[in-house]
Amino acid sequence: MPTVKLIEYDEASPEVRAIYDDIRVTRKTDYINNFWKALANHPPTLARVWRDLKEVMAPGRLDPLTKEMIAIAVSATTGCAYCINSHTAAAKKLGMDNEMLGELMAVVAMFNTTNKLAEGYQVEPDVFPPLE
Amino acid sequence: MPTVKLIEYDEASPEVRAIYDDIRVTRKTDYINNFWKALANHPPTLARVWRDLKEVMAPGRLDPLTKEMIAIAVSATTGCAYCINSHTAAAKKLGMDNEMLGELMAVVAMFNTTNKLAEGYQVEPDVFPPLE
Amino acid sequence: MPTVKLIEYDEASPEVRAIYDDIRVTRKTDYINNFWKALANHPPTLARVWRDLKEVMAPGRLDPLTKEMIAIAVSATTGCAYCINSHTAAAKKLGMDNEMLGELMAVVAMFNTTNKLAEGYQVEPDVFPPLE
């Protein structure tokens, strides 16, 4: 159960409604995820996170589907149930099928394993030059 | 400092040498990462992890660069220094430049933030059908 | 579902009942949280954790509300649902309102992001003298 009330559109302040409206227009759907309705309890956080998300998910060098799959990788690694659900649904909309998810999960599982082995043995980094 | 000795080729058993040879051929380099030299302390683990890695990183529905970037995302999220270094170097070899890494980091940072907000407020998952 | 039975007062051993009694007196409530009822399956752990908690939460240099908000920050970062719920309720009793929780969440989210960026780029610590 959430620790705060979810703020519905009808009971939201004009400031929050404006953000909900922008979410709807940007995402081309009337649906407002529970995440935003929880953040609406603190409008400055709602405004900042939505603004950041729009910036980070805007077209760039990585395509939107890759970004959503990275979001799944992060969320599976931290174990955030809400996030795994919402990013899996979002990636599916962008074309991820069951086999791609399986391959993604295999990669995430593989590198969580090697991470623990590298830590567990305290292996020292190989020397590579920084990226330029 | 590693908690085990790194096993060099010359002191390795024939079983371990065969794996080192396969790593060299597969990766087209003579360099054996410290990670493998640490795992060589337990040959069944060395064999299993290398076999798994070859399977998981083989050509599939996700391209090799995407897989390496997911490896960076996982490693930045868990905070494994060894892993971040080696996967960043590997992704660079596959064509990741500084701007792509920046965009990747922005995505990783963004979703670690939203993960904590979703957890912190205990937001309940929106209802989506499972992937088929 | 818990992996152990919750031990109710009536079925508890005298040793466990004495701790439940102390929890009730200290917290000025008859309610015993599920957490303690689970720990009661291993009385030495119940005794140690309760004793430690009383010590750590006693009046000191940090006030009780700050301590509860730090507990929320820790629990949101590790993603422990039980803990987030109970510490949010406890902080609320001590005066935390919705806006303060929002500000706390914003701080937690912010530094989880910067943590991942610092790790992801493997930034080396700036040099500061130790605290004296």
Next chain:
Amino acid sequence: MPTVKLIEYDEASPEVRAIYDDIRVTRKTDYINNFWKALANHPPTLARVWRDLKEVMAPGRLDPLTKEMIAIAVSATTGCAYCINSHTAAAKKLGMDNEMLGELMAVVAMFNTTNKLAEGYQVEPDVFPPLE
């Protein structure tokens, strides 16, 4: 070793310099932390993180020292060495002494323990109403 070059003021683009200037003015110091010099490899991320940080750390319902102590709590929980160092230094500047840090560490350690016990036994949340 960082995976990117640290961008010094003299080699920075005008866009990055403007942010460095703002950091200097806001923080009343010429010193630019390594963190910002690493982020400068991706100017949009540098700009966004600095903007967010200023917003989140601005005077509000929680005082600046509490916010820095929460940053230490988050960073000790995730184990980010860079972050622990810089937030401990920042909190010290704001008046945290050794005893306060000790009390903070005790609280962080306590709740990481109870988090693992609550998870380990899969204790179900007590029922509390959401914050309003």
Next chain:
Amino acid sequence: MPTVKLIEYDEASPEVRAIYDDIRVTRKTDYINNFWKALANHPPTLARVWRDLKEVMAPGRLDPLTKEMIAIAVSATTGCAYCINSHTAAAKKLGMDNEMLGELMAVVAMFNTTNKLAEGYQVEPDVFPPLE
């Protein structure tokens, strides 16, 4: 709710059925855990994880109960509800009673605390020689 359909025996491909059959024979039970039914969405991952698990859990230097208790320790530390449940049930079958689980939980809780204190103060490792 899982993000994929659980694949039942009757609707499984021959490849997946062969693995389900091997799980049943190896574990001497008809019951197939939900975990395997989810992995069956990506047969190569199902095959790899099952093969690895059989190898890792085979008789060796550590006995099966110790291995299951380590699995509980890992799962309580990462907070994976599914895993805590299934490894606690498996350890119980192998003879773990309530008091042993309590002692295990106490150890897990203890070292999660000391981990955070060591990180929080950034204590430098004592110098020990590597294991040989």
Next chain:
Amino acid sequence: MPTVKLIEYDEASPEVRAIYDDIRVTRKTDYINNFWKALANHPPTLARVWRDLKEVMAPGRLDPLTKEMIAIAVSATTGCAYCINSHTAAAKKLGMDNEMLGELMAVVAMFNTTNKLAEGYQVEPDVFPPLE
């Protein structure tokens, strides 16, 4: 670099010296680990953690080597370098050899992988009765 000074015996208060003395007698060594010298900055924490550790590591249903190996499993999973080093050294003293460490690491790596797969697919727990 630690964020606090390490307190040496000669500069320690009588209260801290008494604990150092007890550590030396209990562990049958003059060596005081850096961990305790850091905790000595906050004597109540030093006293509590040492008292708890003695209780938790005392002879019980799990033998000391198993407890140290669980400590390694926890520390490899959280990635605490200090802790991995000290618990590996302690387990070695109690008889853990290189092959046992290899097997332990294999188990830790295996279950970190299955943890992420169970989370990544959001698999629902199989239904098991609680331990009694």
